[in-house]
Amino acid sequence: MKGITVTERTLSIIKPDATKRNLTGQINAILEEGGLRIVAQKRIQLTLAQAMEFYSVHRERPFFGELCEFMTSGPVLVQVLEGEKAISRNREIMGATNPADADAGTIRNRFALSLTENSVHGSDAGDTAAVEIGFFFAGIELVG
Numbered sequence: 001m002k003g004i005t006v007t008e009r010t011l012s013i014i015k016p017d018a019t020k021r022n023l024t025g026q027i028n029a030i031l032e033e034g035g036l037r038i039v040a041q042k043r044i045q046l047t048l049a050q051a052m053e054f055y056s057v058h059r060e061r062p063f064f065g066e067l068c069e070f071m072t073s074g075p076v077l078v079q080v081l082e083g084e085k086a087i088s089r090n091r092e093i094m095g096a097t098n099p100a101d102a103d104a105g106t107i108r109n110r111f112a113l114s115l116t117e118n119s120v121h122g123s124d125a126g127d128t129a130a131v132e133i134g135f136f137f138a139g140i141e142l143v144g
């Protein structure tokens with residue numbers, strides 16, 4: 001609606017291919033310059049069980065094993081981003097899932113190595129954002 005701002009929160013993950021290449025600062029700068037505020041973040045090493053639970057919606061897909069193995073291959077930076085229409089804004093800033101299809105200047109266009117090693121994850125809708133934020137963060141960790 002005209003004149004009404006919709007502030008949202010979304011879950012972002014900077015994936016192992018990016019943490020390994022020391023890209024977290026550059027990616028955070030792109031997110032911030034794109035109008036998103038990092039209201040929580042932590043660097044963690046996922047276990048295989050955690051990766052399988054987080055991506056359980058994809059458990060029947062042929063890439064599930066490779067995806068979970070990759071997500072446990074090094075540390076990840078999990079973060080909560082806040083801003084106007086943060087869910088769709090973050091998806092614009094990330095670019096298409098497959099870096100071959102990602103628009104110039106997007107994070108995946110600039111940094112992703114492949115469909116699996118695609119540098120970042122972002123929630124795809126409001127209901128999944130709430131579940132994904134709750135998976136990694138307690139309310140007390142979201143300081144605004």
Ligand code: CMP
Pocket residue numbers: 058063067097115116117118120121122
């Ligand atoms: P992400 O946004 O984290 O959500 C699921 C991930 O699975 C996706 O990014 C990709 O990294 C990975 N993936 C690997 N193969 C595929 C595929 N064929 N289609 C969609 N996602 C894939």
